[in-house]
Amino acid sequence: MELWIDLFEDAQTGLFEAVMKPLTLALGQHALLEQAYEATGWFLIGLLQIAFMLMVLLPLERHRPAEPVTDRRAIYTDVIYTLIHRLGLFRLVFFFTLEPPVLALTSWYFLQGGSTWQLDALWPGVTDLPWVSFLLYLVVLDALNYFIHRAQHQFNPWWALHALHHSQRQMTLWTDNRNHLLDDIIVALLFALASQLLGVPPGQFVWLLAVSQLAESLQHANLRSRFGGLRYGLVSPQFHRYHHAIGVGHESPKRVPGGHNFGVLLPWWDMMLDTARFDDVYLPTGIRDQAEQGRDYGQGFWRQQWLGLRRLWGG
Ligand SMILES: [Zn+2]
Ligand SMILES: [Zn+2]
Numbered sequence: 001m002e003l004w005i006d007l008f009e010d011a012q013t014g015l016f017e018a019v020m021k022p023l024t025l026a027l028g029q030h031a032l033l034e035q036a037y038e039a040t041g042w043f044l045i046g047l048l049q050i051a052f053m054l055m056v057l058l059p060l061e062r063h064r065p066a067e068p069v070t071d072r073r074a075i076y077t078d079v080i081y082t083l084i085h086r087l088g089l090f091r092l093v094f095f096f097t098l099e100p101p102v103l104a105l106t107s108w109y110f111l112q113g114g115s116t117w118q119l120d121a122l123w124p125g126v127t128d129l130p131w132v133s134f135l136l137y138l139v140v141l142d143a144l145n146y147f148i149h150r151a152q153h154q155f156n157p158w159w160a161l162h163a164l165h166h167s168q169r170q171m172t173l174w175t176d177n178r179n180h181l182l183d184d185i186i187v188a189l190l191f192a193l194a195s196q197l198l199g200v201p202p203g204q205f206v207w208l209l210a211v212s213q214l215a216e217s218l219q220h221a222n223l224r225s226r227f228g229g230l231r232y233g234l235v236s237p238q239f240h241r242y243h244h245a246i247g248v249g250h251e252s253p254k255r256v257p258g259g260h261n262f263g264v265l266l267p268w269w270d271m272m273l274d275t276a277r278f279d280d281v282y283l284p285t286g287i288r289d290q291a292e293q294g295r296d297y298g299q300g301f302w303r304q305q306w307l308g309l310r311r312l313w314g315g
Contacts, residue, residue, distance in 0.1 A: 167297030
């Protein structure tokens with residue numbers, strides 16, 4: 001593990017020195033060198049993720065698809081979403097626009113004597129071993145993800161945005177990042193806030209997000225797999241596909257408050273709160289009004305974003 005971390009840091013430093021540093025200086029942004037170094041890390045993690053997706057997940061999809069591919073164009077749009085996110089473009093913009101106010105807000109809150117939920121304060125010594133704290137943060141942030149995802153379905157304005165994610169009828173490993181940008185911003189803000197309150201070290205935050213993202217790509221894959229007995233320990237492609245199933249996954253018995261399999265990494269929260277369904281079925285994915293009334297959610301990136309805003313304003 002140590003070796004891999006060292007290798008990664010060497011690559012990050014190399015790329016930073018060779019490209020990012022000269023670029024930042026050429027743009028006259030001396031004050032942003034630290035951020036540029038961090039952005040290099042995000043970019044490299046994104047490259048590793050995409051390599052894994054192409055070399056492991058794509059062959060798996062070809063080997064055991066959950067359903068035949070009938071609409072390749074629909075997949076191309078999802079690839080654009082994936083590249084925007086995984087190569088750090090979204091992160092970069094977030095970094096310079098919304099992260100500074102979050103940091104200012106949380107430091108003001110702590111100065112006022114606001115309580116923290118730092119793991120080390122609740123359980124002294126627990127963060128001494130980095131891998132133990134890493135796993136704990138992973139579990140805590142995954143619980144937060146579960147409740148955020150339920151809220152995305154529960155509240156109509158939020159559903160108006162999240163519906164874009166569910167409008168993919170040709171779900172593949174690229175579908176995870178198919179979200180409305182406004183939805184992404186809200187979720188990223190909540191995560192930045194939570195990681196500050198929990199005291200997650202920035203170096204670990206990057207990897208926590210990377211692990212979650214990779215697991216999410218696997219869960220969206222067009223892959224016939226429910227992980228055998230491991231399905232109770234990790235959300236499988238079959239488990240998440242059920243959440244995307246028309247009529248049963250996210251609108252059953254009716255959309256609010258129904259729905260199943262909201263979990264992102266672990267199915268435990270669904271199991272505890274009785275929203276888990278492990279039925280071994282692979283049903284068509286999408287949204288009921290799309291399938292029955294032909295409601296348009298858009299094919300291309302900009303049209304999908306625009307229609308999301310229109311739904312939000314009640315259109
Ligand atoms: Zn959902
Ligand atoms: Zn999904």
